[in-house]
Amino acid sequence: MTTLVFGHKSPDTDSTGAPIVWAWYLSDVRQTPAQPVLLGTPNTEAAYMLQRWGFEQPRILDTLEPDQKVVIVDTNNPAELPENINEADITGIIDHHLLVGGLKTRGPIEITVRPLACTVTVMHQMMGDDARKMPDAIKGVMLSCILSDTLAFRSPTTTQADRDLAESLATDLGVEIPALADELLAAKSDVSAFSDADLLRMDSKEYTVEGVKFRVSVLETTSPASILSRKASLMETMVGVAGEDKVNQVLLFIVDILNEEATLLVPNDLVKDLAQKSFGVEVDSDSVVLPGVMSRKKQIIPNLKL
Amino acid sequence: MTTLVFGHKSPDTDSTGAPIVWAWYLSDVRQTPAQPVLLGTPNTEAAYMLQRWGFEQPRILDTLEPDQKVVIVDTNNPAELPENINEADITGIIDHHLLVGGLKTRGPIEITVRPLACTVTVMHQMMGDDARKMPDAIKGVMLSCILSDTLAFRSPTTTQADRDLAESLATDLGVEIPALADELLAAKSDVSAFSDADLLRMDSKEYTVEGVKFRVSVLETTSPASILSRKASLMETMVGVAGEDKVNQVLLFIVDILNEEATLLVPNDLVKDLAQKSFGVEVDSDSVVLPGVMSRKKQIIPNLKL
Numbered sequence: 009m010t011t012l013v014f015g016h017k018s019p020d021t022d023s024t025g026a027p028i029v030w031a032w033y034l035s036d037v038r039q040t041p042a043q044p045v046l047l048g049t050p051n052t053e054a055a056y057m058l059q060r061w062g063f064e065q066p067r068i069l070d071t072l073e074p075d076q077k078v079v080i081v082d083t084n085n086p087a088e089l090p091e092n093i094n095e096a097d098i099t100g101i102i103d104h105h106l107l108v109g110g111l112k113t114r115g116p117i118e119i120t121v122r123p124l125a126c127t128v129t130v131m132h133q134m135m136g137d138d139a140r141k142m143p144d145a146i147k148g149v150m151l152s153c154i155l156s157d158t159l160a161f162r163s164p165t166t167t168q169a170d171r172d173l174a175e176s177l178a179t180d181l182g183v184e185i186p187a188l189a190d191e192l193l194a195a196k197s198d199v200s201a202f203s204d205a206d207l208l209r210m211d212s213k214e215y216t217v218e219g220v221k222f223r224v225s226v227l228e229t230t231s232p233a234s235i236l237s238r239k240a241s242l243m244e245t246m247v248g249v250a251g252e253d254k255v256n257q258v259l260l261f262i263v264d265i266l267n268e269e270a271t272l273l274v275p276n277d278l279v280k281d282l283a284q285k286s287f288g289v290e291v292d293s294d295s296v297v298l299p300g301v302m303s304r305k306k307q308i309i310p311n312l313k314l
Numbered sequence: 315m316t317t318l319v320f321g322h323k324s325p326d327t328d329s330t331g332a333p334i335v336w337a338w339y340l341s342d343v344r345q346t347p348a349q350p351v352l353l354g355t356p357n358t359e360a361a362y363m364l365q366r367w368g369f370e371q372p373r374i375l376d377t378l379e380p381d382q383k384v385v386i387v388d389t390n391n392p393a394e395l396p397e398n399i400n401e402a403d404i405t406g407i408i409d410h411h412l413l414v415g416g417l418k419t420r421g422p423i424e425i426t427v428r429p430l431a432c433t434v435t436v437m438h439q440m441m442g443d444d445a446r447k448m449p450d451a452i453k454g455v456m457l458s459c460i461l462s463d464t465l466a467f468r469s470p471t472t473t474q475a476d477r478d479l480a481e482s483l484a485t486d487l488g489v490e491i492p493a494l495a496d497e498l499l500a501a502k503s504d505v506s507a508f509s510d511a512d513l514l515r516m517d518s519k520e521y522t523v524e525g526v527k528f529r530v531s532v533l534e535t536t537s538p539a540s541i542l543s544r545k546a547s548l549m550e551t552m553v554g555v556a557g558e559d560k561v562n563q564v565l566l567f568i569v570d571i572l573n574e575e576a577t578l579l580v581p582n583d584l585v586k587d588l589a590q591k592s593f594g595v596e597v598d599s600d601s602v603v604l605p606g607v608m609s610r611k612k613q614i615i616p617n618l619k620l
Contacts, residue, residue: 101413106418106423107423109417113413115429115612116411117427118427119413119426119428121425122422305421305422
């Protein structure tokens, strides 16, 4: 049986690229037939990465068959995975997020979580010497994932291991890191084709604070003005999206990559209170700037309070 | 803050030895102060291992303070850990069991689970070249853990990695594997000092089948007759132990290491039905022999049905 390798819903560059990297490794090195799939349409940056390195878009998984062999990458959160994930035969988990609990396996399997910025950096460590066998296209995907997840080394999640690997891959490929990073950021920032609801769901994770369910959405961009110009309609659309997605509130953080700050939209008193308690800021309008905030994982989620 | 390293309640040899190995590695190699502790009195084999390699018995953890830094080894099951485990600051998990879900971490941490027979084999792989720095006493603990968990390579959980490591450690130490294995098994089989309740809890894991909670207890022994001679009082004691430990039923599997079979005590129709459905045997007395069954993880737990 072919093993399906996938990341989380609303696939970003890492959740699109890491399955491609690991399916290559399983198939070509470990001789275990494997196929990357996606749990949704990749975002514009991920789509650019695929095209840049000559990959077709992996198939979007429709239904997960019970007993299907799967490897889960870039998440361990059942809420970000198919509803029946625990009916699948999970044979591996590779991740770099906090453990939320909830996934179960049928037997002892290979689970590797490391506090690194990017899933592919974890994979590279797992490959050991076999990493040398990677074809250029796989190296290119790996490099793109690291530049994406670290915001070209600007994010506080960046570790020396991520940086060293990216630099060595860039040297191997003869690629200039700043140039590739700019291409990826430009692709990520081009959100003109997306509806407000698309933007609110594009890079989003559910998180519960004292019983209140949030969709914590982040948009990383080099052009925050183009998103902020849609502020009113984004805040209107939040209500419907929250209802459809069965959460109490959508939080939208617009991360300005170049200025290294985030703007949080503040549509109501719930978000106002949360912003003040969580980030120690005074809120007096329908948005608030959070200087230095770039990482949902390191700076947003751990601070959320009500 | 010193990191506490511990395994599961009712510590066997692996759950006593693996914390010693990892606390050594954290302290001496990674320069992170760490201390091994136990979640209960070690069994006779574990006690023998400590004495054989010159270790004092690690402190038994009384209460786990909130925010205490901990590394969990040889389990990922909250039921086998202090009740307030999710209030601790879990900084690492190293295990070789199926993922049951339930543990949560505060941030991305190092989690390594591998389908190997023994936790210390996973640790050895994680150490890489630093494993060469292990003093003899640590090597001796490592070797003892592998011989214990693999029943000297008899258990079907044994992998080539466990066997290769054990053989290389034995060569380094100038120890004969069969001799050390015999000493460990003799220590494990000497249960005369234990009460019936002790025996039922000595090597025991909770497991739920269709809403019915079991304590799945295993006694590995080279002398099954000495345990079977206590069958009547063991079955009587099960009722009280189940009540105190808030499970519906205790299952006691007496694993005959030399003859490679297990005897399950059958005190009532619930266990009779379970034995027949789970192992395809006909039960017509108060015990049943299960040929070839030696591993709770590979042969007992995955087959339990009601």
